[in-house]
Amino acid sequence: MKFRCLLLTALLIPAFGSASAVADETKAVQGEVRAWREANEQQIVDGFVELLSIPNVASDSANIRRNADYLGGLLESRGFETRLLESAGPPAVYGERMAEGAERTIMIYIHYDGQPANAADWASDPWKPVMRTGMVEDGASAVPIKAPFDPEWRLFGRSSGDDKAPVIALLAALDALAANGHEPKVNLKVFLEGEEEAGSPHLQEVLAANRELLQADLWLFCDGPMHQSRRLQLVYGVRGTTGFDVTVHGPARPLHSGHYGNWAPNPIAELMDLLLSMRAPNGEILVEGYFDEVTPLTESEQYAIESAPSVDELLLDQLGIGAAETDERVEMAIMRPAMNFRGIRSGDVGDDARNAIQVSATASVGLRLVPSQTPAHVRRAINAHIQAKGFTVLDHPPSTEERTRHERIAEVHWSEHGYPAYRASMDLPIAQEIAAILDSVGAEPLIQLPTMGGSLPIYLIAQEIGAPVLILPVANHDNNQHGKDENIRLQNLWDAIEIYAAVITGL
């Protein structure tokens, strides 16, 4: 056991140079960057407020282009050559700043669009940033946006956490390094996407059209929330996604439950029976062939998960859950393919319930894929499972003739927007290099996770560009991304500046 742990620890130690030399250099730069930031907080925050004041819903073409132009200007003032990469959607802002003699190129991915926001739900206008002394739900009060700032204060506004904070932190890191006479030893590229929250409908097209331009040794995805423990984490992948709606059809019209109950098929019962035949109470997927393509975790990946601090007890308490669905820790549970029953509808409940056997019952099922599952394969496996359960699978409501010809009918509609998972290898030298840098930036050891729970179409980068991708989240985990009162905790912003400076100078 001891031997195994030593071996696995060895796998996570950087394979290049001396770990302590990296740490010493990182710490030195970190101190200079921190001093510069402490002297320039007002200026950093003012710039952030200005950026957050430009509404950024992807479908709002005029404003989204204002964001793009504004971001291009910010990059150019830091010496980047920029271009807008056009498609039928919002432009991607591309920038590059080549370093003399640099042998490697790093691409920083950030998205500048945000989720739509219902202003009525927010404590203040989503696009008029407000500083508060803490979380709205804790009754924090608004304060003037004036230094000195308490690091526990939060700046509220759509995209403050997801995903404009990385832009501001990256620019501040570059400014801090320049002020201290540090030049990056790596070519820097940035790719700022303008429709991530809209599902990246044109990302593949833009990547394919700009393959040469977008080449890099690593794409660093700066998106998502940090670990709940507030410790820095590096994530090697994301889950894929697809889903379907299934409608089980019963009688052609609602039937009196007294006259026909126990005889006419009950579509709610049949739907439930079908759904539970696909998923065990602990979440295990029971569909034959479903795991054919699954790549098991490597020992390094398992060890990395086991090394992360456990947040299970914290989550049970915060989320009001008496017991988890599984004995596994949450980080391990999300390594499995997941089937989520996200909605179910038939008839009415409460006072509106009628004593009828319903004509149909519909469920919506979300699927999270792990490497190397493909949407096409899971679709085939699930359709075959439904048929094996005795259902005729249709893609349309049954005709009168189909109703009487088939004993059981399931109408199935698959999501058009499915995509596979992505996971980089922990053995990649550049991954180990980044891990070593990050490990020396934080006060506590770096957390490394093979896959985060959410889904992003990162596979596109591997597919179109061929570069490995790592995900480096910097926003506080409670930034309310996608929801009302989205915010960035100032300490997270300050830390992000040091993180980017360390990566840029450390590579």
Added chain:
Amino acid sequence: MKFRCLLLTALLIPAFGSASAVADETKAVQGEVRAWREANEQQIVDGFVELLSIPNVASDSANIRRNADYLGGLLESRGFETRLLESAGPPAVYGERMAEGAERTIMIYIHYDGQPANAADWASDPWKPVMRTGMVEDGASAVPIKAPFDPEWRLFGRSSGDDKAPVIALLAALDALAANGHEPKVNLKVFLEGEEEAGSPHLQEVLAANRELLQADLWLFCDGPMHQSRRLQLVYGVRGTTGFDVTVHGPARPLHSGHYGNWAPNPIAELMDLLLSMRAPNGEILVEGYFDEVTPLTESEQYAIESAPSVDELLLDQLGIGAAETDERVEMAIMRPAMNFRGIRSGDVGDDARNAIQVSATASVGLRLVPSQTPAHVRRAINAHIQAKGFTVLDHPPSTEERTRHERIAEVHWSEHGYPAYRASMDLPIAQEIAAILDSVGAEPLIQLPTMGGSLPIYLIAQEIGAPVLILPVANHDNNQHGKDENIRLQNLWDAIEIYAAVITGL
């Protein structure tokens, strides 16, 4: 086997007088009544139109009383002494017409209120009767309400089938008998309820307050649709009813299905697991102790069901069903206690579906009880079952403290309006007498069923009055009761006149 059938047949043969003498007398009266009706169809239908033109939703106090007063007048003009039996609800119209020297009393129960109707759904105003040449859905056209009438024509209006047709048929039968010099040899009482479709909330109170007045040797319930074969049927009972809503609670707020799926409990999955643990795919109820109180069918009852014509194939075709849920014929299936999943709700489906783990999932479950089950017992058994499945049963949404203290939480709300089933014995002499009369009225043998599928609070009559109850439906099975375009097929109305005349003179 032969012996058993002979024995059972013997049980169904009338135990009094000579069957053929009954038949001869019945046939003679039937001929006179038919001739009178043929000569008076316009007058009968005009009276029906007038009665159907008075709106009759129980909550419409002014109009419901107009119905009661109008009905009282119709009865008085036929020599009945009448009273309105008052409660906080619509009055029941009571009438009695004693026969000189009569030793027995028969009570005719009919309800004069109707289901609410959404006029926009109907082909014509629910309270402005229209004659059509057939069903609306078959494209039948409206015709003037003028004799001569085709017996396949239908009169459309709320309560034309459920349940004003029996009133008109009974009055026409009395008129026809009077015109031919026949006097009933039995005391006639009528009880016209004004809130049956509203759930009879004051029936018990009215029965209890008028016990002596309402005594009879038999209550004949004239309600409900006839057998789908159009053969006359006599029904000995109804199912009881109760129901509940159950909500399984998951996390305190909707969770990202990527970050928490496979770990946070999914309330849709838990609800489905709970529901399917209570009911097998063939409808069998799996709750421990659920059948403790069930009275099994007697051999006569089983034989009666087996003797009825099968409508399974017809129903499969008409209702658009590929296969029934059970191997039993429908008449046998509804003899079992039934659990109907009538509604289920959680999250959204289709385009509105979100990749979230929902906070809760709710199902509404209707229960049909058979003799001698009580709502209190099934409630205890089901609550115990839910607890045995590991749920804490609450009658309120969980508090924060309850959420974390209990592993699984089910919030259960029981219907306040449950009541037990009722079934009269096929061995009762008066039942056998009525059966023999009805058997001789129709062209085909009488169908006898121990229990119909629906529920009525008939147990109240047994409980408060102590009289046996038989149910004698006369409306066509496709009268669209409770729905839009409710109608009575004229041949059913004509037959009903002969049926009532036979019963009144035959007893």
